[in-house]
Amino acid sequence: MHAVILSRIDHQREVVGSCCAMAARAGVFPGMTVAHARALLPPARTHVESLDDALAERSLRRFAAWMIRFVPTVAVDPPDGLWLDATGCERLYGGIDRLAARILGAVGRLGITARLAGAPTWGAAWALARYTDDPSPLPPELSELRSVLSPMPVAALRIDEAMRDKLHRIGIERIGHLLALPRSALADRYGEMLLLRLDQALGQAVESIMPIRPRTPVMAERMLDGPTDRVEAIEMITRELVGQIAAQLTERECGCRRLEVTLFRSDLDPLTFAVQTARPTRDARHLWTLVRPNLESAHLGFGVEGVRVRAHALARLLHRQEAAWEVGSDGGASADSGELGKLVDTLTARLGTGRVLRLRPVESHLPERAFDLETVTGIEDRPRSSGPALIDADRPSLLFRRPIPINAMFLVPDGPITRVNIGADTPRIVACIGPERIEPEWWRGYGGYGGCGGGGGYGGYEGHGTAARDYFKAQTETGRWLWIFREVRHEGTSARWFLHGEWA
Amino acid sequence: MRTDPAALRRWLRERIDAIEVGEAGTHETFSTGWRGLDEVLPSGGLRCGAIHEWFGLEPHAADPASPAIRGSWTPPLLILAHLAQRAASTRAGGWSIWIGARIWPTTHALTCAGIDGADDPARLARTLLIDPPTAADRLWAIDAALRCPGVVVIADGSSLDTAATRRLQLAAESGGGIGLLARPPHERACLSVAATRWSVRHAALSSVPADRPRWEVQLVRCKGAPSLLTDGRSVVLERNDAGSVVDVSPEVGERSGRAAIAS
Numbered sequence: 025m026h027a028v029i030l031s032r033i034d035h036q037r038e039v040v041g042s043c044c045a046m047a048a049r050a051g052v053f054p055g056m057t058v059a060h061a062r063a064l065l066p067p068a069r070t071h072v073e074s075l076d077d078a079l080a081e082r083s084l085r086r087f088a089a090w091m092i093r094f095v096p097t098v099a100v101d102p103p104d105g106l107w108l109d110a111t112g113c114e115r116l117y118g119g120i121d122r123l124a125a126r127i128l129g130a131v132g133r134l135g136i137t138a139r140l141a142g143a144p145t146w147g148a149a150w151a152l153a154r155y156t157d158d159p160s161p162l163p164p165e166l167s168e169l170r171s172v173l174s175p176m177p178v179a180a181l182r183i184d185e186a187m188r189d190k191l192h193r194i195g196i197e198r199i200g201h202l203l204a205l206p207r208s209a210l211a212d213r214y215g216e217m218l219l220l221r222l223d224q225a226l227g228q229a230v231e232s233i234m235p236i237r238p239r240t241p242v243m244a245e246r247m248l249d250g251p252t253d254r255v256e257a258i259e260m261i262t263r264e265l266v267g268q269i270a271a272q273l274t275e276r277e278c279g280c281r282r283l284e285v286t287l288f289r290s291d292l293d294p295l296t297f298a299v300q301t302a303r304p305t306r307d308a309r310h311l312w313t314l315v316r317p318n319l320e321s322a323h324l325g326f327g328v329e330g331v332r333v334r335a336h337a338l339a340r341l342l343h344r345q346e347a348a349w350e351v352g353s354d355g356g357a358s359a360d361s362g363e364l365g366k367l368v369d370t371l372t373a374r375l376g377t378g379r380v381l382r383l384r385p386v387e388s389h390l391p392e393r394a395f396d397l398e399t400v401t402g403i404e405d406r407p408r409s410s411g412p413a414l415i416d417a418d419r420p421s422l423l424f425r426r427p428i429p430i431n432a433m434f435l436v437p438d439g440p441i442t443r444v445n446i447g448a449d450t451p452r453i454v455a456c457i458g459p460e461r462i463e464p465e466w467w468r469g470y471g472g473y474g475g476c477g478g479g480g481g482y483g484g485y486e487g488h489g490t491a492a493r494d495y496f497k498a499q500t501e502t503g504r505w506l507w508i509f510r511e512v513r514h515e516g517t518s519a520r521w522f523l524h525g526e527w528a
Numbered sequence: 529m530r531t532d533p534a535a536l537r538r539w540l541r542e543r544i545d546a547i548e549v550g551e552a553g554t555h556e557t558f559s560t561g562w563r564g565l566d567e568v569l570p571s572g573g574l575r576c577g578a579i580h581e582w583f584g585l586e587p588h589a590a591d592p593a594s595p596a597i598r599g600s601w602t603p604p605l606l607i608l609a610h611l612a613q614r615a616a617s618t619r620a621g622g623w624s625i626w627i628g629a630r631i632w633p634t635t636h637a638l639t640c641a642g643i644d645g646a647d648d649p650a651r652l653a654r655t656l657l658i659d660p661p662t663a664a665d666r667l668w669a670i671d672a673a674l675r676c677p678g679v680v681v682i683a684d685g686s687s688l689d690t691a692a693t694r695r696l697q698l699a700a701e702s703g704g705g706i707g708l709l710a711r712p713p714h715e716r717a718c719l720s721v722a723a724t725r726w727s728v729r730h731a732a733l734s735s736v737p738a739d740r741p742r743w744e745v746q747l748v749r750c751k752g753a754p755s756l757l758t759d760g761r762s763v764v765l766e767r768n769d770a771g772s773v774v775d776v777s778p779e780v781g782e783r784s785g786r787a788a789i790a791s
Contacts, residue, residue, distance in 0.1 A: 367676040381657045395635045421605040421637035503730025505741040527741040528602040
């Protein structure tokens with residue numbers, strides 16, 4: 025077990041924002057400096073993390089959604105509270121204390137320390153949960169509230185620190201003190217807010233809460249009377265379900281980027297496959313074209329008993345007149361990014377991922393490393409022009425994935441190249457421009473080639489990566505312009521020549 | 529009944545135009561950016577919503593029909609990159625899709641083939657490269673891409689039969705896309721329904737003292753154009769030092785005569 029402290033920055037000091045029960049037992053309380061808290065706790069078993077308010081609120085919301093399994097109406101009370109409307113629920117559990125015991129038990133198993141109090145008003149429940157030593161889930165009667173709340177500190181009224189200090193200054197410590205004062209005087213001196221909080225706690229003013237609404241998943245399913253292994257039937261059902269999903273998405277003004285199809289097979293585990301789209305979509309026809317190939321290759325086993333389709337990664341997609349615009353009155357002269365997204369999806373679905381690619385320049389002077397092939401996952405309306413600038417040198421239009429070994433022939437040693445030998449072909453070289461020396465990237469280490477990006481696989485011959493290369497632009501008698509290079513080797517070995525590209 | 533001969537002629541013209549719509553289409557054209565090429569085309573440019581075949585470069589001086597070297601050919605990448613960019617710049621989205629790993633150009637070919645030599649790194653982001661594993665997948669991918677409105681499709685068009693070209697032409701007509709197919713030179717004898725067919729050769733060394741890559745481009749066939757326009761005159765293109773491909777055909781007096789016939 026570790027003591028956990030969430031820190032926040034207050035006046036340029038790192039102070040404890042909140043801490044776990046274990047740390048609290050050691051004497052840590054919110055507001056003390058983290059250095060002080062560390063001194064109180066065993067250093068090896070203390071975990072300090074900065075408090076992320078947005079994350080905390082999201083977690084609280086998720087916790088509230090989880091709590092709906094006990095009571096139907098749950099509201100969040102940031103930073104650390106939940107309001108549960110248990111009216112009528114106690115009958116299902118055989119009493120409010122049993123309901124409370126179940127909630128606390130389940131919450132405890134989640135590793136959350138919770139205090140739960142019941143009260144006829146939100147304000148009183150807030151006070152009782154925080155300012156009694158042993159809060160009870162059994163709510164006091166409305167008429168008892170005055171006497172129950174009177175001995176509690178004024179902070180239990182959900183007032184801010186400034187207000188509390190003001191009250192303390194004139195000696196008002198407890199709610200009972202406030203109740204003894206005339207209301208008109210209180211309103212004049214401390215404003216309406218204090219009275220409102222007081223009335224809300226005592227049930228003399230109405231207070232409403234904003235219950236969270238869980239997002240129901242976009243899902244459609246159909247169970248069959250018996251298993252079937254007829255592909256056409258399953259296809260028909262799935263297609264219908266995809267149509268239902270599209271209708272649900274339209275209702276919510278959403279599109280999905282992931283669609284999951286589950287086939288419930290008899291005597292086998294359910295088979296689930298998912299299709300991705302480059303852009304959020306709710307076009308049933310398009311989704312179906314993506315799902316269909318998966319369905320055709322699916323292993324149906326002894327038969328399918330049911331199909332479920334579920335949409336994930338929902339994104340807001342406003343209503344628009346879909347079909348009418350796609351044809352385009354101008355013969356489709358403008359590239360619609362939605363159409364292009366569909367094309368990318370269709371291509372990816374049939375050809376597989378890693379077959380729809382995009383070139384990205386990479387900062388490297390080695391020609392086979394100067395670009396990277398990245399898989400296209402989404403189509404942006406406004407493509408970014410990122411990446412380093414290209415090398416400002418003449419590079420061929422065609423680059424062989426792997427340099428082709430060739431033989432170079434000379435009339436005189438170290439003279440100009442006269443012929444090259446590429447496979448069965450031996451063209452005469454009539455012009456030769458160069459050399460351009462390209463050094464290996466020593467910082468990558470020796471033998472570090474291969475496998476980088478899609479330009480990749482510059483394997484194929486040993487000794488690479490250690491030798492510099494001299495590149496030449498060579499023109500053959502037929503008018504081809506070749507990009508050939510010679511490995512610059514140390515004395516002893518003869519130079520080896522390779523064909524690496526062509527201006528085609 | 530119409531009696532005015534001028535009105536009758538106009539009416540007939542409209543009727544013929546209406547009948548021709550299916551073939552010639554209502555699709556616009558785009559200029560290739562090379563004067564010599566635009567002049568031989570009846571509409572002054574390459575038509576959108578159609579496929580155009582470019583027969584690639586023979587690597588050898590030897591007999592190209594010999595079986596040993598049939599497989600080796602080089603697609604005219606710089607010319608295709610230039611055309612892709614011309615076509616993309618005339619359309620709103622400007623996406624180009626290269627299908628077939630064999631014809632994937634390098635980043636330099638894509639960015640430097642500028643009309644006026646201007647680099648545009650955003651062009652890389654608007655370029656998709658597709659790698660279909662089999663020839664059947666390639667044909668399917670080209671078909672699917674051509675049906676997407678407003679894109680330029682540059683594809684490896686090797687071993688396509690007449691039915692396949694018909695299929696692609698129909699796809700291009702329905703989508704309004706531009707299909708540029710790079711085909712191996714030995715397939716020039718294959719029948720095709722492409723709107724235009726071009727052959728690209730390395731410029732013969734004897735005719736021009738080249739110190740830069742040069743090509744001779746010849747219109748082999750053009751739908752709807754009289755054959756005398758395509759009778760073997762070639763245009764010489766050169767890749768200049770800025771990286772763009774320009775028309776460097778010698779200005780012959782003959783050209784103006786031909787232009788007169790064309791118009």
